[in-house]
Amino acid sequence: MxxxxxxxxxxxxxxxxxxxxxxxxxxxxxxxxxxxxxxxxxxxxxxxxxxxxxxxxxxxxxxxxxxxxxxxxxxxxxxxxxxxxxxxxxxxxxxxxxxxxxxxxxxxxxxxxxxxxxxxxxxxxxxIPLYRYIGGLNAKTLPIPMLNVINGGVHADNNIDFQEYMIVPVGAQNFASAMQMASETFQMLKKLLKADGHSTGVGDEGGFAPNLKSNEEPLQYLVDAIEKAGYTPGEDIDIALDLAASEFYKDGYYYVSNNKISNTELIDLLGEFIEKYPIFSIEDPIAEDDLEGWSKITEELGEHIMIVGDDVFVTNEKIFSEGIEKGIANAILIKLNQIGTLTETLNVINLAQENGYNYVISHRSGETKDTFIADLAVATNSGFIKSGSVDRGERIAKYNRLLEIEQELKSNAIYPTW
Structure with a gap:
């Protein structure tokens, strides 16, 4: 003792x-x-x-x-x-x-x-390292980073409705190469935005926060940046979105690009985006109270992409269990401070594993230099982590910790394929 x-x-x-x-x-x-x-x-x-x-x-x-x-x-x-x-x-x-x-x-x-x-x-x-203490001998999988490089919604003071546009280096050989790919793409994106006269100031999570013509234009910029950085969209680097749809949902409708639309219309719009761009994951595409919309999007798009529940599950075992029974989403975002203890968080992760849900370890928009979630991602072999852009020290701290862990694990380290 x-x-x-x-x-x-x-x-x-x-x-x-x-x-x-x-x-x-x-x-x-x-x-x-x-x-x-x-x-x-x-x-x-x-x-x-x-x-x-x-x-x-x-x-x-x-x-x-x-x-x-x-x-x-x-x-x-x-x-x-x-x-x-x-x-x-x-x-x-x-x-x-x-x-x-x-x-x-x-x-x-x-x-x-x-x-x-x-x-x-x-x-x-x-x-022993924190990841080893929490995860034991089987803790050896580095997560694929989901990097928020264009900020909108409540994370930025601009006119983009959707909260996060992310690049995801799914084709990397290891975590170190994933961060290189992400950094090079991020720097290229900055050049492209600057060349077009857009602001390259960053939002809460380190992504750029320009005023653009539509919610689709950031996707065009991401594809362009990936290609000009020397990578292949959909092969080396995918795109992920976090709509945070609860933020623009009111009285049963979604207010997108100054239009009032139904959940069916929003799902159709997202379906069009998926056909045009290499999107593999969408987080909170539907508001937390719109359970009908959640069932619809899971049924219509769940076979094609990862549909991640955040606000709808809030890392709560009871709420998540009810969501599983209703067939809501096929992945869950994991945030320690949504539930309040490490033990409860691990219980939710176990529930996800038992029911075939992917899970993404996540930071918050107001962060500190604490790197706990980096170790937690490896400890639970999560496969994915969200820690913001390749910018701002409190975000980079998590990625740097993962680079350290990969070096500690040496040949035992696994970088997942997707």
Whole structure:
């Protein structure tokens, strides 16, 4: 047994300059685990609660001093003395201590900071990498990166409705070559946008945020950039989308390009895009409350592409189980802070594996330098990771960590084929 002897949390800032929480766990043998918690902009309505102070005199109400206090004054007393290696026991205690369905008592941000810090301290305690601690001997698959290179929706101040346009180097030989391909394509995209007089400033996740004529024009730019970077669209590099459709859904209709359309019309539009461009994955193509639309798109397009549920599932085992029964989507996005503990997150991943769903480990738009999700992707052999563009330090940190892991694994490392 290695007992936890110290638990401390402080308020820090995320990549958007908003407050978030950092927690440090220390054990009696001197192991230390530190965790910094991200925050989302496009959020599902059923996500676990991110506790904010709502004090207008501090950070426009976004302070997290209450969450910090919950760690220092309430959680610490309960977990000091517990064995840091007993992750499930610690996480279950945190869930019981909170006592609510959506972690609104202690805050999912407070709870997750402790859960992640404990896992990191346990890995240090055993002197093994975090991915090995979480995933065991079978943790050896590097994820294919899904890089958000053009931002729209709530991730950028522009006129593009869809939230993310991603390049996905499916034809790479390994993770290092995947990042080279992505970087070269990203730099080419910048040149093309600049040559056409567009802004090359970046959005929250490091992608460019130009004002373009339509929601289709970014796809044209991506194909052009891939080709001019020396790669073959649909063979070396595919395209993925995240519509975040809940953000432009109201009263049963979707408001796209200043038009009011039905879910059938939206699905038809996406079907046309799939025929014209090498799109292999679309995330949240339908609003979270439009279950009829989800069933339609899964039935019509699910055999051709990966349809990823984010807002509709919110990394929640119960909600995901119901979605599986209804035949919704064929993949799930995994975000630790949507549910609040590592144990619950792993339960959802297990459920995906058991039911033949792909799963994508994901960052949030408000990030920190914490690289936990990189290790989690390898630990669970996820096959895919979203960590933003090849830009901004908090995004690059995750990719750099994966480059390190690939070097550690050497010949045992696997880069999946798709």
């Amino acid at each position: 290695s007992a936890i002897i110290e638990v401390s949390a402080i308020e820090i800032l995320d990549s958007r300059g908003n407050p978030t929480i950092k927690t440090i766990i220390k054990t009696e043998d001197g192991a230390i685990g530190k965790a910094e918690i991200p925050s989302g902009a496009s959020t599902g309505s059923k996500e676990a609660l991110e506790l904010r102070d709502n004090d207008p005199q501090r950070y426009n109400g976004k302070g997290v001093l209450q969450a910090v206090s919950n760690v220092n004054d309430r959680i610490a007393d309960e977990i000091i003395g517990m064995d840091v290696l007993e992750q499930a026991e610690i996480d279950n205690l945190l869930i019981e201590l909170d006592g609510t369905e959506n972690k609104s008592n202690l805050g999912a941000n407070a709870i997750l900071s402790v859960s992640m810090a404990c896992a990191k301290a346990a890995a240090r305690e055993l002197n």
